[in-house]
Amino acid sequence: MTYRPTKKYRTGLALSLMLGTMSAMPAMAEDLGIPDEGFSLEALVEAARKEPPIVVVDATGKIKTMAENFSKLYGIEATGVxxxxQEQELILQREAAAGNVTHDVFNMSNLPSVTSQLLPIGAGVSWMPPDQAKTTPEIYQKPAITSLNPWVWAYNTEKYGDTCPVSNIWQLTDPEWKGRVSIPDPLLRNETMFWFNQIETHDDAKMAEAFRAHYGKDLPETVESATSEWVKRFAANNPNITRKDSEVGPVVGSPGLKDPHFGFLSAAIFRAKYGYKMAICGGMKPWAGQLTPRVAVIASGTDSPNAAKLFVHYMMRGEGMAPQLIDGKMATNINTKMPEDEGSGVANFVDQLHVTNSDTTDQDFAKLQYWQDLWTIHSR
Known part of the structure; x- marks a missing residue:
């Protein structure tokens, strides 16, 4: 819901959240701030300037720069945090339950959690700016996806040159790569588990085709799915598990490594300041990586609904996402170009990255425990 809940409603929502019933009525975007009918940016700015300052949240420190740029542009105070x-999700829910919203806008990465939990219980709302529909692909409008964070398979160029040593994802389950593939812990990164379910739901045939191409035979008929079989085999192949992707970069791309790892990490780790000798594994089948969506969520109980909507508008038109583009993140606005000095060159591999289907993210959330259990059992 997009309206500011009354005290009575807030109390009901608090009970709903605390009891875990998930029964609160979802907020509606049309109830938030000025109406969409006859929308104009000028009217939104005018309404936003009459409201209290806002706090905007993201998982990157670049949100502070984004907030500063927004404040300079519109003369509206915004603070980036x-x-x-997971912290974002907890804060959004707890503040809704307490009826005391201090964080107004979130740019969130766990899309399945947003669509299956946070929006349905009324803690937050997704608003798509009407005037941005023509410059945002339809698949990124419900909910409003601001940007895509590329996660890619990468290799050491100092050792392997311009040719990636892996051409097929099933190679990572073979003895050759046992203990030599580094990834952030999937049990700490739900996006990886959600990705597994997205692949199984929409592209399992491509995983089966890749198996056939690599081994010259079909998967046994007894397997539940090609994707789950890959997860089992990969988990059992002793991958090197790190806490975060910044710990993957050094074992893949540090200069002078005798036996560098293959790795899975975000495009941000390719920044020049790290000095890594690595590249995206272009041509890897079925995909060279994934595009993780970031979704704009407005806290339902914000005291500044129009200022919150204006910040979402700022992100959705691409301009607001500019500080993050140098890190490889890609704005969904089709008129936004990547900086020439972006370190990974991911713009050249977009058609090789797996894209999330927002229509089935509720299934991703529902099967999270299944994938976590599968990983845990087979990685022992």
Missing amino acids: KLGG
Whole structure:
């Protein structure tokens, strides 16, 4: 819901959240701030300037720069706060339950959690700016996806040159790569588990085709799915598990490594300041990585609904996302170009990255425990 809940409603929502019933009525975007009918940016700015300052949240420190740029542009005070994905979810829910919203806008990475939990219980709302529909692909409008964070398979160029040593994802389950593939712990990164379910739901045939291409035979008929079989085999192949992707970069791309790892990490780790000798594994089948969506969520009980909507508008038109583009993140606005000095060159591999289907993210959330259990059992 997009309206500011009354005290009575807030009390009901608090009970709903605390009891875990998930029964609160979802907020509606049309109830938040000025109406969409006859929308104009000028009217939104005018209404926003009459409201209190806002706090905007993202998982990257670049949100502070984004907030500063927004304030300079519109003369509206905004403060950027860096919080991890799980922290964001907890704060959004707890503040809704308490009826005391202090964080107004979130740019969130766990899309399945947003669509299956946070929006349905009424803690937050997704608003798509009407005037941005023509410059935002339809698949990124419900909910409003501001940007895509590329996560890619990468290799050491100092050792392997311009040719990636892996051409097929099933190679990572073979003895050759046992203990030599580094990834952030999937049990700490729900996006990886959600990705597994997205692949199984929409592209399992491509995983089966890749198996056939690599081994010259079909998967046994007894397997539940090609994707789950890959997860089992990969988990059992002793991958090197790190806490975060910044710990993957050094074992893949540090200069002078005799036996560098293959790795899975975000495009941000390719920044020049790290000095890594690595590249995206272009041509890897079925995909060279994934595009993780970031979704704009407005706290339902914000005291500044129009200022919150204006910040979402700022992100959705691409301009607001500019500080993050140098890190490899990609704005969904089709008129936004990547900086020439972006370190990974991911713009050249977009058609090789797996894209999330927002229509089935509720299934991703529902099967999270299944994938976590599968990983845990087979990685022992």
